[in-house]
Amino acid sequence: xxxxxxxxxxxxxxxxxxxxxxxxxxxxxxxxxxxxxxxxxxxxxxxxxxxxxxxxxxxxxxxxxxxxxxxxxxxxxxxxxxxxxxxxxxxxxxxxxxxxxxxxxxxxxxxxxxxxxxxxxxxxxxxxxxxxxxxxxxxxxxxxxxxxxxxxxxxxxxxxxxxxxxxxxxxxxxxxxxxxxxxxxxxxxxxxxxxxxxxxxxxxxxxxxxxxxxxxxxxxxxxxxxxxxxxxxxxxxxxxxxx
Numbered sequence: 069x070x071x072x073x074x075x076x077x078x079x080x081x082x083x084x085x086x087x088x089x090x091x092x093x094x095x096x097x098x099x100x101x102x103x104x105x106x107x108x109x110x111x112x113x114x115x116x117x118x119x120x121x122x123x124x125x126x127x128x129x130x131x132x133x134x135x136x137x138x139x140x141x142x143x144x145x146x147x148x149x150x151x152x153x154x155x156x157x158x159x160x161x162x163x164x165x166x167x168x169x170x171x172x173x174x175x176x177x178x179x180x181x182x183x184x185x186x187x188x189x190x191x192x193x194x195x196x197x198x199x200x201x202x203x204x205x206x207x208x209x210x211x212x213x214x215x216x217x218x219x220x221x222x223x224x225x226x227x228x229x230x231x232x233x234x235x236x237x238x239x240x241x242x243x244x245x246x247x248x249x250x251x252x253x254x255x256x257x258x259x260x261x262x263x264x265x266x267x268x269x270x271x272x273x274x275x276x277x278x279x280x281x282x283x284x285x286x287x288x289x290x291x292x293x294x295x296x297x298x299x300x301x302x303x304x305x306x307x308x309x310x311x
Contacts, residue, residue: 089127091150091151092149099224100113117308125294137200138201140276145279151284152166153276156276157203177208178246179258196236197217197236199220232255
């Protein structure tokens with residue numbers, strides 16, 4: 069009997085150790101170059117490369133699943149995934165629901181519009197500005213600038229299309245992503261100054277884990293520090309955000 073108990077205990081330990089080496093990441097493939105779907109319908113982007121590098125550093129097996137942005141935190145809380153990496157701003161409100169790693173990317177936000185149409189944010193009063201549903205950009209406009217008409221989209225790609233086709237006056241997104249949009253659309257330009265309100269954007273982007281999952285949080289933070297120190301983070305950044 070003792071031998072059986074010992075064997076069962078060892079098997080349980082082995083299973084737990086194996087489970088700890090698997091991390092299920094969720095992301096929303098609507099925000100290139102942080103994350104998008106490639107021609108093979110696989111997630112790619114800065115966040116995905118960073119997560120893969122973290123997994124390699126942690127010697128963990130990782131999987132990636134695409135979800136709507138506004139479902140990421142609920143899915144994490146319901147244990148469908150272990151972590152979320154999806155260009156997610158660290159905010160006080162979100163931190164009540166999940167725990168975040170240290171910031172892995174500095175952040176600010178800005179509006180883009182057709183060149184010559186607007187020069188200052190104040191000129192957007194009564195104008196239609198596209199945002200992705202569930203984002204801090206949407207929350208910022210609704211709470212801080214109700215005079216601007218925030219139009220929610222399931223993806224920023226669709227918002228950009230509507231801007232190009234005249235159905236929107238502007239699109240509001242992260243500065244790093246907006247810079248990529250401008251490179252691909254020379255008829256667009258930024259409106260006003262970059263917004264760094266720490267309640268919404270200024271803290272930076274973080275990886276979310278379930279409340280109380282301190283072991284995973286600690287491992288991710290340790291791995292992030294290692295990637296920043298050994299130059300891997302810089303290589304990934306240069307790949308997706310070339311100067």
